[in-house]
Amino acid sequence: MDFQASTTSRNIQPSATLKLNALVQEMRAKGHDIIGLAAGEPDFNTPAHIVDAAKQAMSEGCTRYTPVSGIPQLKKAIIDTLLKDKNLLYENKNILISMGAKQALYQALRVILNPGDEVLLPAPCWLSYKEMITMCSAVPVPIHTTAEQGYVPDIESFYEKYTDRTKLILINSPNNPTGAVWERKILKEIAEFAKEKNLLILSDEIYEKMVYGDAHHVSIAAISKDAKERTVVVNGFSKAYAMTGWRLGYSSGNEKIIAAMDAYQSHAAGCPNSIAQYAAVEALNGTQKPLYDMVQVFNRRRELMVDLINDIPNVRCFEPKGAFYVLLDISPCLNMKCHGTPITSDMDFAHLLLAHNRVSAVPGNSFYAPNCLRLSYAVKDENIVEAMKRLKEFVFSLD
Numbered sequence: 001m002d003f004q005a006s007t008t009s010r011n012i013q014p015s016a017t018l019k020l021n022a023l024v025q026e027m028r029a030k031g032h033d034i035i036g037l038a039a040g041e042p043d044f045n046t047p048a049h050i051v052d053a054a055k056q057a058m059s060e061g062c063t064r065y066t067p068v069s070g071i072p073q074l075k076k077a078i079i080d081t082l083l084k085d086k087n088l089l090y091e092n093k094n095i096l097i098s099m100g101a102k103q104a105l106y107q108a109l110r111v112i113l114n115p116g117d118e119v120l121l122p123a124p125c126w127l128s129y130k131e132m133i134t135m136c137s138a139v140p141v142p143i144h145t146t147a148e149q150g151y152v153p154d155i156e157s158f159y160e161k162y163t164d165r166t167k168l169i170l171i172n173s174p175n176n177p178t179g180a181v182w183e184r185k186i187l188k189e190i191a192e193f194a195k196e197k198n199l200l201i202l203s204d205e206i207y208e209k210m211v212y213g214d215a216h217h218v219s220i221a222a223i224s225k226d227a228k229e230r231t232v233v234v235n236g237f238s239k240a241y242a243m244t245g246w247r248l249g250y251s252s253g254n255e256k257i258i259a260a261m262d263a264y265q266s267h268a269a270g271c272p273n274s275i276a277q278y279a280a281v282e283a284l285n286g287t288q289k290p291l292y293d294m295v296q297v298f299n300r301r302r303e304l305m306v307d308l309i310n311d312i313p314n315v316r317c318f319e320p321k322g323a324f325y326v327l328l329d330i331s332p333c334l335n336m337k338c339h340g341t342p343i344t345s346d347m348d349f350a351h352l353l354l355a356h357n358r359v360s361a362v363p364g365n366s367f368y369a370p371n372c373l374r375l376s377y378a379v380k381d382e383n384i385v386e387a388m389k390r391l392k393e394f395v396f397s398l399d
């Protein structure tokens with residue numbers, strides 16, 4: 001059969017890590033002990049009390065379609081949480097529950113953007129943003145930041161990238177892949193800029209609970225009444241409650257945008273998973289101890305990984321303050337050779353590190369972080385120690 005994919009789908013970039021993942025699988029099948037630092041999910045199981053709530057929901061027959069925007073009990077739990085954690089007051093009409101933060105983000109972009117609209121995208125950033133924006137026939141406009149800036153943009157760069165096609169600002173703090181946590185000052189400046197230029201804001205706050213040391217998460221929606229009006233906040237259960245496979249996220253924001261997203265979801269997906277929604281009520285209303293314990297473990301692993309990296313020549317990293325990733329700058333290794341093969345990019349580095357020293361990590365290029373690797377510390381301490389030992393051996397082997 002002759003098949004010509006649609007223009008939109010032809011424009012989607014296949015994940016740069018697919019080849020790498022295929023190599024990981026091939027090597028594992030041959031018995032190699034690969035340490036995977038590529039995962040974007042907690043290595044913890046969903047806490048037992050949340051699983052129990054799901055079991056109870058199933059045995060009570062809560063297994064049918066729910067309202068498209070979610071069950072009232074979960075909306076109430078979300079509204080209570082937003083008020084308690086961020087002092088944001090919302091009503092049911094401001095909340096939409098979706099199948100993961102990913103779907104929530106895509107739907108927000110879908111209802112906000114027209115073809116040709118531009119989205120200001122502070123970078124490095126999660127790799128799906130660029131593809132989702134492109135899937136809306138809109139244009140991602142990256143605002144590049146450096147480790148020296150703490151991966152926090154300055155407001156002047158927003159003015160520089162602004163055009164009369166700019167419609168939206170997409171931000172993510174705590175950030176994947178940098179681990180930067182943005183302070184109130186820059187969020188306030190962005191909120192004022194958005195007001196001046198009449199732009200909408202999409203704020204992905206999925207890592208909000210994962211902040212360390214003296215870092216503190218601030219939601220841009222809590223900056224002012226105006227910021228709240230023009231912001232859609234997306235959040236989810238995947239990271240904080242180790243529920244990646246349950247597929248549940250939510251959006252809060254302006255009722256008109258939420259209503260448009262609700263209509264979109266009603267045809268594109270229907271209601272979110274009923275059982276996951278009952279489990280999520282327990283996640284928000286039940287004990288938060290497993291979350292706090294997990295964050296403590298991540299904090300310890302973060303310090304461990306950063307300390308070990310600081311002991312390796314020719315690589316360096318920004319000390320992350322949130323999420324569970326370290327962005328490793330490998331630029332001093334560029335143009336060096338690994339057993340005769342030149343390293344010309346982060347992709348080469350990732351491949352050679354995997355092939356020779358059996359550590360997998362995600363090349364930074366797809367995050368707008370060229371010459372970097374994203375390392376996840378959502379793995380056991382002993383794997384961090386062994387992976388950093390292997391990384392060090394790899395770097396020493398370069399000439």
Ligand SMILES: Cc1ncc(COP(=O)(O)O)c(C=O)c1O
Nearest residue numbers: 040100101102126176236238249
């Ligand atoms: C920044 C960011 N936003 C959203 C998501 C998607 O989360 P969910 O599992 O809720 O779809 C991820 C997952 O890796 C992420 O890193």
